[in-house]
Amino acid sequence: MTGQTIGYARVSAADQNPQLQLDALKAAGCDKIFVEKLTGTLRDRPQLAAALTYIRPGDVLVVWKLDRLGRSLLHLIEVVTGLRDRGVDFRSLKENIDTTTATGRLIFHILAALAEFERDMIRERAAAGRAAAQAQGKTGGRPRSMDADKLAAARALLATKRTVAQAANSIGVSRATLYRYLAESVAEVSDVLADETEVSDTSFEMPQWLAEMAPPARSDK
Numbered sequence: 475m476t477g478q479t480i481g482y483a484r485v486s487a488a489d490q491n492p493q494l495q496l497d498a499l500k501a502a503g504c505d506k507i508f509v510e511k512l513t514g515t516l517r518d519r520p521q522l523a524a525a526l527t528y529i530r531p532g533d534v535l536v537v538w539k540l541d542r543l544g545r546s547l548l549h550l551i552e553v554v555t556g557l558r559d560r561g562v563d564f565r566s567l568k569e570n571i572d573t574t575t576a577t578g579r580l581i582f583h584i585l586a587a588l589a590e591f592e593r594d595m596i597r598e599r600a601a602a603g604r605a606a607a608q609a610q611g612k613t614g615g616r617p618r619s620m621d622a623d624k625l626a627a628a629r630a631l632l633a634t635k636r637t638v639a640q641a642a643n644s645i646g647v648s649r650a651t652l653y654r655y656l657a658e659s660v661a662e663v664s665d666v667l668a669d670e671t672e673v674s675d676t677s678f679e680m681p682q683w684l685a686e687m688a689p690p691a692r693s694d695k
Contacts, residue, residue, distance in 0.1 A: 477532030477562075481507035482525050484542045495538040498567055502536050526553075531561030539568040551589040554582060619647050620655050628652055 481504035483495035492509055499507050506528070510521040522543075529535060535557055537543045543566075544550025554564045558573065564582075565572045572578035624645045631641040642652040
């Protein structure tokens with residue numbers, strides 16, 4: 475059974491006119507057209523999402539040009555592959571790509587191979603960059619905001635009855651960061667104590683900063 479022909483048009487700004495695309499899509503026999511007025515670099519495109527939700531197996535999604543659909547070649551292949559998996563074909567009018575034909579399917583497979591090549595190149599460049607950084611003694615990720623001196627200073631401040639927020643502000647880190655490092659140090663100490671001696675439950679007084687982290691007690695009433 476032949477399905478519907480669904481059009482998708484997109485312009486990059488609200489003040490741009492999509493009429494050229496609309497005329498081409500109507501001439502291509504589109505039964506319904508979804509129009510987007512957003513830049514193609516945005517991940518969230520409501521009208522594209524609506525079109526992909528509306529479309530059914532046996533339908534054909536039509537765009538005026540390939541760049542109207544995908545943010546990049548990789549994204550374009552991802553969308554069209556998703557359509558194919560759902561039994562939906564794809565046409566791009568300017569590039570004359572039509573996956574309902576053998577030639578169109580061949581062109582799409584070539585594009586998919588190029589996209590995979592681009593993905594592999596990105597991976598290789600990233601791996602080479604990491605290897606070069608490691609060779610120079612660099613590691614990935616953000617620099618640590620907490621060091622041993624700051625942690626010791628924080629503990630000293632807490633021992634003088636300062637709050638966690640005050641201690642964190644004094645050493646220049648967020649309260650969440652200080653909580654995390656304090657919790658890690660408590661876990662390490664607890665492991666050592668568990669290995670060396672048995673500690674009575676009544677001999678341990680929970681520090682104020684640790685008590686602040688605990689969730690409120692649940693009332694059974």
